[in-house]
Amino acid sequence: MAPKSKARLAREHLERALPAVTAESYTEAVTWLFVSLEAALAAVAERHCLRTEPKHWQKLEIAEQLRDKGVLGDDVAAALRMLNEARKEALYEGEKPDLDGIVPR
Amino acid sequence: MADLPDKRFAKTQPEPRLADTPRVAALIPRRLRALHDTIVDRALRSEAEALILTGSTARGARTPLSDLDYHLIGDPIDTDDLPGELDLHVLSAAELRRRLREGDDFVHWSLRFGRVIFDRGVIAEAVLLIRQHQLWPDAARKLTQASKSLSLARAMVASGDEEAALEQVCTALTLTARWRLLHERVFPLSRAELPTQLKQTGHTDLAAGLAASIRRSASPESLSAYLDAAETLIMAATPRPAGHIDDSRAA
Numbered sequence: 001m002a003p004k005s006k007a008r009l010a011r012e013h014l015e016r017a018l019p020a021v022t023a024e025s026y027t028e029a030v031t032w033l034f035v036s037l038e039a040a041l042a043a044v045a046e047r048h049c050l051r052t053e054p055k056h057w058q059k060l061e062i063a064e065q066l067r068d069k070g071v072l073g074d075d076v077a078a079a080l081r082m083l084n085e086a087r088k089e090a091l092y093e094g095e096k097p098d099l100d101g102i103v104p105r
Numbered sequence: 106m107a108d109l110p111d112k113r114f115a116k117t118q119p120e121p122r123l124a125d126t127p128r129v130a131a132l133i134p135r136r137l138r139a140l141h142d143t144i145v146d147r148a149l150r151s152e153a154e155a156l157i158l159t160g161s162t163a164r165g166a167r168t169p170l171s172d173l174d175y176h177l178i179g180d181p182i183d184t185d186d187l188p189g190e191l192d193l194h195v196l197s198a199a200e201l202r203r204r205l206r207e208g209d210d211f212v213h214w215s216l217r218f219g220r221v222i223f224d225r226g227v228i229a230e231a232v233l234l235i236r237q238h239q240l241w242p243d244a245a246r247k248l249t250q251a252s253k254s255l256s257l258a259r260a261m262v263a264s265g266d267e268e269a270a271l272e273q274v275c276t277a278l279t280l281t282a283r284w285r286l287l288h289e290r291v292f293p294l295s296r297a298e299l300p301t302q303l304k305q306t307g308h309t310d311l312a313a314g315l316a317a318s319i320r321r322s323a324s325p326e327s328l329s330a331y332l333d334a335a336e337t338l339i340m341a342a343t344p345r346p347a348g349h350i351d352d353s354r355a356a
Contacts, residue, residue: 009266031257035269054268057189081189091276093211094250
C-alpha cells in the first residue's frame with residue numbers, strides 16, 4: 001500500500017485529536033495535535049522544496065524558515081514548540097501540561 | 106564564556122555553590138557549549154535556586170535523539186530565542202519537593218544522576234529529604250504512563266505515519282522499560298543505557314525492541330511485535346480484574 005501523503009496524515013491526526021480535546025484527554029489531545037501539526041508542516045515544506053528532518057527541533061527550524069519566507073505565520077513555530085513541551089510533560093512526567101498561550105489568533 | 110551574575114543578587118539570595126565547570130562542560134558537545142553558557146548565565150541572573158544538567162548528556166550517553174536537558178529550580182527564564190534542541194524543565198522548590206514525595210522518577214533521576222551546575226541549597230535539602238524518607242520513584246505511576254503510551258503507539262502505528270509511529274513506539278518502550286526496572290528496584294539510567302539494564306534483568310525482547318527503536322532501525326512491520334513484547338510484560342505483572350475469564354482455560 002502506498003504511504004499516505006503528509007497532508008492526509010495531518011487531517012487524519014487532527015480528526016483523532018479533536019474528540020480528545022473535547023473529552024479533555026490531555027495526553028491524547030496534545031500528542032495527536034502535535035503529530036498533526038508536524039505532518040502539516042512537512043506537507044507545506046514539501047511544496048516549497050524544503051526537506052524536513054526527523055528531529056523535532058529541526059522541524060521547528062523549518063517552521064521558522066517558512067515564517068521568514070512569509071509562507072507561515074509566527075504562531076506555527078510557537079505552537080509546535082509549546083505542543084512538543086506539553087506532549088513530553090504529559091507522556092514522560094504524567095503531569096497535566098501547561099497550555100497557556102495556545103490560543104487561536 | 107557566560108558572565109558571572111550581578112553582585113547585587115547575592116544580597117537577596119545565598120551565593121550559589123558552583124559545580125566543577127570544566128567537567129560539566131566536557132559532557133556537552135562543542136556545538137552546544139554556547140547554548141549551555143547562555144542557560145547558566147540566564148539562570149544565575151534570574152536568581153534561580155538551582156540548575157541541573159540532566160538526561161543523557163549528564164550521563165555522557167547522548168544519542169542522535171538527545172536534547173540538551175536541564176532542571177531549573179526557580180522562575181521561568183526566557184528561552185524563545187534559543188534553539189529548539191534545548192529542553193528546560195522549570196520547577197519551584199515546593200514543586201520539586203512535591204514531585205519527589207509523589208515519586209516522579211524524572212526529578213529523582215536528576216538528583217541521582219544529574220550534574221548540579223549551581224545550587225543555593227535547595228538541591229542539598231532535596232537529597233537529604235530522599236535519604237531521610239528513603240524516597241523511591243513510584244513504579245505504579247510509571248506503569249500508568251507506559252500503558253497510556255503503548256495505547257497511543259498502537260494507534261500511531263495503525264495511522265500509517267511511520268515517522269510518528271517510530272517515535273511513539275520508542276517513547277512507549279522507554280516508559281515500559283523504566284517502569285519494569287523501577288518495579289525491580291533497579292534505578293533506570295539514560296535511554297541509551299536501558300537496553301543493557303533490561304538484558305541484565307532478563308528482559309531481552311524489550312531490550313531488543315528498545316535498542317532498535319533508539320537506532321531508528323526498526324521496520325514498520327516490527328513495531329507491533331515490539332509493542333506486543335512490552336504489553337506482555339505489563340499484563341504479566343498486572344492483577345487481572347475481577348470476573349476476568351482466562352481464555353486458555355476456557356478453551
